[in-house]
Amino acid sequence: MTAREAMPNAYVPGQGNLSEGDAALVARRERALGPAYRLFYETPLHLVRGEGVWLYDAAGEAYLDTYNNVASVGHCHPRVVAAMAGQAATFASHTRYLHEAVLDYSERLLATVPAALSHMMFTCTGSEANDLALRIAREHTGGTGIIVTENAYHGVTLAVSGFSPSLGPGVPLGEHVRTVPAPDPALGARTGAVFAAGVQAAIDDLTRHGIRPAVLIVDTIFSSDGVIPDPAGFLAPAAEAIRAAGGLFIADEVQPGFGRTGAGMWGFARHGVVPDMVSLGKPMGNGYPVAGLILRPEVVARFGAKGRYFNTFGGNAVAATTAAAVLDVIEDEGLIENARLTGAYLAEGLRTLATRFPALGPIRGAGLFVGADIVDGDAPDAALTHRVVNALRQARVLISATGASANTLKIRPPLVFARDHADIFLDRFETVLKALS
Amino acid sequence: MTAREAMPNAYVPGQGNLSEGDAALVARRERALGPAYRLFYETPLHLVRGEGVWLYDAAGEAYLDTYNNVASVGHCHPRVVAAMAGQAATFASHTRYLHEAVLDYSERLLATVPAALSHMMFTCTGSEANDLALRIAREHTGGTGIIVTENAYHGVTLAVSGFSPSLGPGVPLGEHVRTVPAPDPALGARTGAVFAAGVQAAIDDLTRHGIRPAVLIVDTIFSSDGVIPDPAGFLAPAAEAIRAAGGLFIADEVQPGFGRTGAGMWGFARHGVVPDMVSLGKPMGNGYPVAGLILRPEVVARFGAKGRYFNTFGGNAVAATTAAAVLDVIEDEGLIENARLTGAYLAEGLRTLATRFPALGPIRGAGLFVGADIVDGDAPDAALTHRVVNALRQARVLISATGASANTLKIRPPLVFARDHADIFLDRFETVLKALS
Known part of the structure; x- marks a missing residue:
């Protein structure tokens, strides 16, 4: 296993489909920050603004953030x-x-x-x-x-x-x-x-x-x-x-x-x-x-x-x-109660999807921390997980993978995540599952 | 050597001359933060505001800060x-x-x-x-x-x-x-x-x-x-x-x-x-x-x-x-040049004082980082150093001590420290030396 393989969803230099400007930023990173830094995604994201559960790239595109737990009460509250x-x-x-x-x-x-x-x-x-x-x-x-x-x-x-x-x-x-x-x-x-x-x-x-x-x-x-x-x-x-x-x-x-x-x-x-x-x-x-x-x-x-x-x-x-x-x-803002209710709603939606998509295995969660396994029958499917994470990025949903087998989707949004956001996530996730599995 | 003695200028609980309000804060600290935290000074300082090289206590008194190097470009710039x-x-x-x-x-x-x-x-x-x-x-x-x-x-x-x-x-x-x-x-x-x-x-x-x-x-x-x-x-x-x-x-x-x-x-x-x-x-x-x-x-x-x-x-x-x-x-703000010039002026003032006060030994410094030994003849005098630090606090100048023998005054103000501030420091320091040595 290489050092990059040890990290789920790490960018591999030379791959991806970067704009000229972003490729220049990647080159500057390698020169200035050196070899120990990692970016996310097959094609890294260049973000410039955050608000609530949304992050915006340099072109103004909005990404639904279901990953970042640091900005727990919402980006830039x-x-x-x-x-x-x-x-x-x-x-x-x-x-x-x-x-x-x-x-x-x-x-x-x-x-x-x-x-x-x-x-x-x-x-x-x-x-x-x-x-x-x-x-x-x-x-x-x-x-x-x-x-x-x-x-x-x-x-x-x-x-x-x-x-x-x-x-x-x-x-x-x-x-x-x-x-x-x-x-x-x-x-x-x-x-x-x-x-x-x-x-x-x-x-x-x-x-x-x-x-x-x-x-x-x-x-x-x-x-x-x-x-x-x-x-x-x-x-x-x-x-x-x-x-x-x-x-x-x-x-x-x-x-x-x-x-x-x-x-x-x-x-x-x-x-x-x-x-x-x-x-x-x-x-x-x-x-x-x-x-x-x-x-x-x-x-x-x-x-x-x-x-x-x-x-x-x-x-x-x-x-x-x-x-x-x-x-x-x-x-x-009642965020613990929101985590409980929206988390349950989100997990329920995922369980419903799992009945229709065999690649979506067991859903585990407590509040707004949900893990969803991607499987091939009974076996973990890290390769498909990787494709799902990157397809969701293309669908403007931020997520990552975790677990010893790197086949668990890690769904961990800011706690201001509401039902509407869960619906957007479930909708885009369904589209990705349809396309990939 | 006790753990408190290992730290120059550590407050020893039960000592000092605290206001009722500050004594209550000390008690709250011991309850909430536990035994590993240390305050400065025989009588701890309760500070509420900072600006440039000045820190202000709850009563509105201004202290000249010649110690804190974190707020290097001035408190709350x-x-x-x-x-x-x-x-x-x-x-x-x-x-x-x-x-x-x-x-x-x-x-x-x-x-x-x-x-x-x-x-x-x-x-x-x-x-x-x-x-x-x-x-x-x-x-x-x-x-x-x-x-x-x-x-x-x-x-x-x-x-x-x-x-x-x-x-x-x-x-x-x-x-x-x-x-x-x-x-x-x-x-x-x-x-x-x-x-x-x-x-x-x-x-x-x-x-x-x-x-x-x-x-x-x-x-x-x-x-x-x-x-x-x-x-x-x-x-x-x-x-x-x-x-x-x-x-x-x-x-x-x-x-x-x-x-x-x-x-x-x-x-x-x-x-x-x-x-x-x-x-x-x-x-x-x-x-x-x-x-x-x-x-x-x-x-x-x-x-x-x-x-x-x-x-x-x-x-x-x-x-x-x-x-x-x-x-x-x-x-x-030209702070490197200021550190060079004001630091030299400050060190020179200290050297002049040292010619008049035998307790003030060798002065060592580079820019706005100056060490001044307090001595008894050729021997380090940690006890007098401690008294000087606390007398300066009474004179509303913040400073601390350092060195293996805890007899070096550590003078390390924000870099916006100007000649006027050096003059205030030298004046108050002279008064303290007169009273103590």
Whole structure:
């Protein structure tokens, strides 16, 4: 597998049907940004404007965005932009001075989690949040072993890329990292027990090698493993297993958090577990680089006694004010309820399509995070998935693929996605399925 | 040494003379943010507004900021805020779509470095930049050994905190990390040879342990080691030594970069070296979380062939546009020249004071980055330094301390610092010295 093959929907230079102007931009990227950057699509997109669930290219064509979860309350939401600009024009400095904004925000966010989780720490990215979680867990547990799912993605620092196997075989795993099979929803009620058995086997293997387990960390909707939300509750036995081994259970909420599942603010809540740490990122500032950790106080006691944590931009007044505006919009526009209702409507529409198109396999979803497998009989069909993603781009719908077999359509629009948008998506998707399958 | 003692100028809870309102904020911080956060000063400051080189507390009192280097073109600069808000209202998305902003900025910044450095990669923080530099260096060199100075600070990821000894003895160093004595400017023309000999000894020790050297990374103004700019050129022999051993030389420009030294844009240029990688951060977006790496293309070739790098917020259209506005202000307001002239004026004023106050020892500086030692005879005087920093806070001047002995005043104002501001600083500093020494 080449490095480009390891990423679903990566542009391959020299292919595609680019305008002269876009080809020039691609050439400038290669010269200036170098070989590690990737574009999406067979023919990359040149975007210039965003509003709500729509993105616009340089020619003014509108694309329905069913992919980008960062602009969670809608692209360029005016309330969020105004809050950010207002604070940036007033005071922007860091957490070594007293300021209300970071406290108001923290207290407000902590009110959305179980009472056992009572501290909050700020970073700029989800990668930094997961990296900090590991530093804290190593101090608390005295262990170094890390357990993740086989196609997990948790970020890009040296430590975190080492437990993000979805980055592909060219990116080394850490020596104390063990991977376990992702939960298999086909097992139904047995999903949790089987997943926990995999986690226990990894714990045993770490122990056999003299490595003390530190953490089990999972994206609570298993986005990169193919979107696995159900049966709700399946996480509890695995969390128990890691704790029984002296490790911590970390819920990575960078993708499912902030209301996306439609079942409250957090993906872990669907599973009836209270994590030891919860990592936050992407949608937290609707694009402003703000992220963080929510923690049980006992797990950070030793870390805080032995050292300090300062992140120059983390929790600055602009970050906190911007993130608070995102919470305002989620509440005032009823976006969690919308995720629940529109998500159910969208999944139902997809299930109806699946009855007519055999290439469309199982639909899994929670709120506005839906995975739809593309199959050839019982087998995953990555090639057809790739054609579907690119045909949808031609039909002006943005989407991507995920999963270890790269055959799961990842449908994850901004949370302001309404029924009308779902109808547009379903209509264009049907046209693409008719043409391709 | 306790964790709080490891940080110069850290607030110790229970001390100080807080208003009832500020005491309540401190209590809220402890409850919400937990034990790893630190405030500045014996009595923490509650700030609410910033403009140019001034910060204002809740009572409307103005503080002259001679410390904060993030707001490098001045707190809340209206041009930077307007550029950020304008782009955020238009299009804010990431580097997997084509967009001009990230290319325009990269090309412009790359024009400020030697031609051998022709690629640019984007992160959100300096920590992420140094962490990425290490990932790239490990791929390129096949080595894992890291050499830093004894009181270096490079960031807070697991890997980077492992080569940031200034975080204190409670934060573990990485097992392949070796520390070397910081350059000693008292050695004059021999500074470079002695520093390189220390680096060579670390290379030999790594090799003796079967560890292949990967990087020598230094802050090119050695901020946390006590601000060591001279004699210019002293870095060249150490850079040669690490390269001869198959490793890379990384210039951490998070603190000296973007014009602060007054001798061009970059601290490394004063030393006549061309690094293999250059890391960027703090002042790059005047407070917006944007950072990155500039690289020789050959060092990232293997990393890019084996894997990809994507940082969700890194290099997004708002980050690039905001950072471009910072470059506009640096150019249009002549801030590099101002750093050179005002910095020289400030250093000269300090040297004049030093002739009258024996407690004020050697003054070292380049542009608007000045270190001034506080001494008792020939010995560092950390206790008096602490009193000076806090007395200046009472006199409404913000400053901090640095260095392995915590006896170096770190004078590092926004680059819009003018002669008038230097006069205010020198006047208040003289009053403090009279009262305390």
